[in-house]
Amino acid sequence: MPFSETPNTSGRAALSHLLDPASIAIIGASRDTSRIGGVALDHLQRLDYKGLVYPVNPRYQEIAGLSCYPDVESLPQAPDVAVLALAADEVLSQLHRCHARGIRAAIIYASGFAEAGDAGAERQAALAAFARESGMAIAGPNCMGLANLTTRAVTAFATTFRAFPPQDGPGAVSLLTQSGNVCAIVYATARQMDVGFHQFINTGNEACLDYADYLDYLADDAQTGAVVGYVEGLRNGNRFLSAAARLRAASKPLILLKAGESEAGSAATQSHTAVLAGNQAIYRAAFAQVGAMQAGDPGHLADLAYLTGFRHRGAGRRVVVASVSGAMGALSADLLSAAGLEVPRLPEAVQQRLQAGAPELGAVANPVDLTGQLFNRSGLAFAVLDNLAATDGVDVIFLYATAYLLDRMADELIEVAGKTDRLIVVATTGEPASRASLAAAGVALFPDCARAARALGTYVGWLGTAAPAAHWMALRARPSAHAAGSLPASPMDEHQAKQWLAGFGVPAGAEAAAATPEDAARAAEVIGFPVVVKVLSPDIVHKTEVGGVRLGLADAQQVQKAVAEVIAAASQAMPQARQRGVLVQQMASGVCELIVGVTRDPVFGPAMTVGLGGIFTEVFHDVAHRLLPVDRTMAQEMLASLRGYRLMTGFRGKPPADIGAAADAIAALSDAAMSLGDRLAEMEVNPLLVRDAGRGAVALDALVLMQQPIQNGDTQ
Incomplete structure (x- = not known):
């Protein structure tokens, strides 16, 4: 379903009072700088905030040289934001007073709201209602606060600013977290890497x-x-996707760490897809589709924030490694490869040039072993690194050196950095004195090879996401080309589902519904033996589990016997199920089988899961996920991302599968799902049989479940 990417200008104006205030009132201010009412006030003074600060507390006339006011009504003006360092039961009444005073934004430190049982939930509901009615921009509750570190408008009680003060001057990285502790941890870790925060x-x-x-x-x-x-x-979800996509279009990195959530709820759903499409998997797909980087832990998050500050022409995956240690060069190459990067062998001409200019080198193929000769020969580092920077087929230079040797070669490295637009990443041990000058020259320094390789792999992968993200957002914004049309009475049985899906281009094989054994036998004669017989019921989703399927039936007699057996078995296993006879279906074979399904995620809406059938999904969970819509190009990308994809490309003498036909069927299922909008609950083709290249694909079974019953003839 398309959504608007129009910025919310009224919301932005309200948020500016929170995030860029020119005046701040702290209600519940304290002289004790260890209390939350005193920490933010202390930050504002220590960090030299230039705006107006109004402590509010009837117990004091003055705090830290500032006039202290007994209440908000006594303030000489309405500040941009009020910080409420108060207990939860005092918050709402104080907000009413702030609103009456003309204050347009507030920050609530207090806990005791939705996280604190029924009473807290009621308190939070009342707070939300007040915000809607008043139009105040309210951060929290239960939050650490905010800080504009460019202007020093620190309204957070995070003591980490004392141990790790903000940088001098403006910062460019904005930190946005749903946890106060994680906010402080990432900030502190990144500040140790000299990241400048806004x-x-x-x-x-x-x-x-x-x-x-x-x-x-x-x-x-x-x-x-x-x-x-x-x-x-x-x-x-929609507003998140819109904002994230605009960040990606502007080449502003969005780097996210997602906490794990329970996926137990999916066990109650009816399709196999719903079990595979867990909450965490859909979040990962959403982040990837809008071009967000995904971190694995807070340290990785901080490292990525650091690395994105180094501008360059756009790094590819090809990395050349230079090292003062042969062993560390080899280990670095392993780590880079594990991070999804390439460490290609240098061309022979480049190797010869390196050896001619520096015969003392230990190895030149990649990694390049600089050896201990750096102690003895001035200019060696420049000669090697300058050659590497000029080599076609090199996107990133990765250097390992001890702090001592890095300082010795720093001037040479800075000279090389000034001549190239390639990304240069250094892993070092110790604390080099040249860190600041190297960083100023555009050289990224990490204290560990593993951290450097992991960050580089994620970052380089992100650099290639602009076009796919733009493609999907354009696809999502496009009006649907299909309407649902006339729908069978809900719930649909398998035959009805296939017929309806065929209208969107999901291919169905030869089949017929039959009410009696004799009808089934006649249908089989027309279809051609061998055939499959299945019980036909909108209430029996997993037919094999109730004995409702018979395969490989070779003549009319076998068909009639099978009809009686599947009806009897299904009646015994699920006597309450509505039966509509049987489905007679042509036996089919092909290269592989796929499971293709759509579920409705509560945050992001319809999401698709594609995987190879059998043990690949059941045991290995080898599946790909995308938010809808999905077109042919995206469907091919989903298939290519599967670990079992080689089975579709002619593995060990097997014929290649008709990948194009499979992609068309996947895109058609997406169209069908999108046509239903919010009415869709689940949809699945399982299996989608993929034949040899050029022979197409066919849906062997299908399921369409709606959110609400649909009357015959209902249309979108």
């Missing part, structure tokens, strides 16, 4: 403003060059 945002319970609201603001914030985020769960 916004520090902990969303808390998101009673009034949710993750998508903040992301929408940051997507259009000129100061934000990258967004680093931690997500536990999203509520507004």
Whole structure:
């Protein structure tokens, strides 16, 4: 279903009071800088915030040289934002007073809301209702607060700013998390890598403003060059996707860490697809489709935030490794390969040039072993690295050196960096004195080869996501080319589902519904033996489990006997099921079988799962996921991403499968699902038989489940 990418300008104006305030009131301010009412006030003074600060507490007339006011009514003006360092039961009444005073934004530290049982949930519902009625922009509750580190408007009680103060001058990375602790951890880790931050945002319970609201603001914030985020769960999938896509279109990295969530709820669904399409898998698909980088842990998140600050022409996957240690060069090559990067052998001409210029090198094929000769020969590093930077087929230079040797070659490395637009990444041990000068020259420094390789692999993968993300967003915004048309009475049986899907281009084989054994035998004669007989019922989804299927029937007598058997078996196993006779279907064979299904994700809407049938899905969970819509190009990408894809390409003498026909069928199923909009519950073709190249594909079984019963003739 298409959605608007129009920015929410009214919401952005309200958020500016939270994220770029010119004046701040702290209600519940304290002289004790260890209390939450004192921490933010201390930050504002220590970090030299230039705006107006109003402590509010009737117990004091003055705090830290600032006039302290007894209540908000006494303030000389309405500040942009009020920070409520109060207990939960005091929050709502104080918000009413703030609103009456003309304050347009507030930050709520207090816990004791939705996370605190029924009473807390009621308190949060009242808070959300007040925000809707008043129009106030309210962050939290249960949040650590916010910090604009460019302007030093720190309204967060995070003490990490004392141990790791913000950078001098503006920062470009905005941090957006649903956990206060993760926000502080990522900030501290990244500051140790000299990452400069702009916004520090902990969303808390998101009673009034949710993750998508903040992301929408940051997507259009000129100061934000990258967004680093931690997500536990999203509520507004469409708005998230829109903002994330605009970040990707602007080449602003969005780097996300997603916490795991239970997938036990999928066990109650009726299709195999729903079991495979767990919550976490759909989030990963959503992030990938809008071109977001995905981190595996807070440290990885911080490393990616650091690496994205180094601009270059656009790094590909081909990495040349230079190392002062042969062993570390080999280990680095292994780590880079494991991260999805290529460490190709250098061309012979380049190897000869390296050996001619530096015969003392230990190895030149890639990795290049600089050896300990760096101690003895000035200019060796420049000679080698300059050659590597000029080599076609090299996208990234990866250097390992101890801190001591890195300092010795720093000037040479800086000279090379000034001549090339390739990305240069250095892994070093110790703390080099040249760190700042190297970083200023555009050289990225990591304290560990594994961290450097992991970050580089993720980052380089992200660089290639702009076109696929733009393709999908354009596809999603396009009006549907298909209407649902006339639908059979719900629920559909297998035969009805296939007939309806065929209208969208999902291929069905020769088959016929039959009410009696004699009708089934006549149908089989027309279809041609051998045939399959299945019980036909909208209530029996998994027919084999109730004995409702017979295969390889070679003549009319076998068909009649099979009809009696499947009806009897199904009646005994599920006596309450409505039966509509049997389905007679032509036996078919092919190269492989696919499972293709669509489920409705509560956050992102319809999502597709594609996998090879049998043990590949049941044991290995070798499946690909995409949010809808999916076209032919995306369907081919899904198939190619499967670990078992080689089985479709002519593996060990088997004929190649008709991959194009399979992709067309997958795209057609997407069209069918999109035509139903919110009415769709689940849809599945399992299996989709894929024949030899040029011979097409066929849906051998199909399932369409609706959210609500549909009357005959109902149309979209």
